[in-house]
Amino acid sequence: xxxxxxxxxxxxxALRYIAYAIENHLIQKLNKAKVEIxxxxxxxxxxxxxxxxxxxxxxxxxxxxxxxxxxxNIINKLGLSKIPNLIPKDKITNYL
Numbered sequence: 901x902x903x904x905x906x907x908x909x910x911x912x913x914a915l916r917y918i919a920y921a922i923e924n925h926l927i928q929k930l931n932k933a934k935v936e937i938x939x940x941x942x943x944x945x946x947x948x949x950x951x952x953x954x955x956x957x958x959x960x961x962x963x964x965x966x967x968x969x970x971x972x973n974i975i976n977k978l979g980l981s982k983i984p985n986l987i988p989k990d991k992i993t994n995y996l
Contacts, residue, residue, distance in 0.1 A: 927942060945968070949967070953989070954986075964983045980995075981994075
């Protein structure tokens with residue numbers, strides 16, 4: 901990736917380091933919980949976790965994507981709360 905000035909370059913390097921540190925922490929935590937997973941498998945699984953904002957008249961909801969087995973296992977082993985399939989917009993902060 902090309903950046904025009906030193907500040908942008910430093911920001912890019914810092915952001916990449918933070919992403920690497922988080923990814924490495926997740927892999928170590930999952931391996932400790934007996935979930936053998938590679939970096940690519942983790943990235944693919946995290947990419948499958950999505951929510952879409954649905955507007956219906958004056959109501960707003962989030963619709964969760966269908967979790968594959970690996971995603972469900974990751975959520976479970978990390979001790980995270982599973983987001984319901986459909987949740988009101990004002991309740992989503994309970995899962996962040």
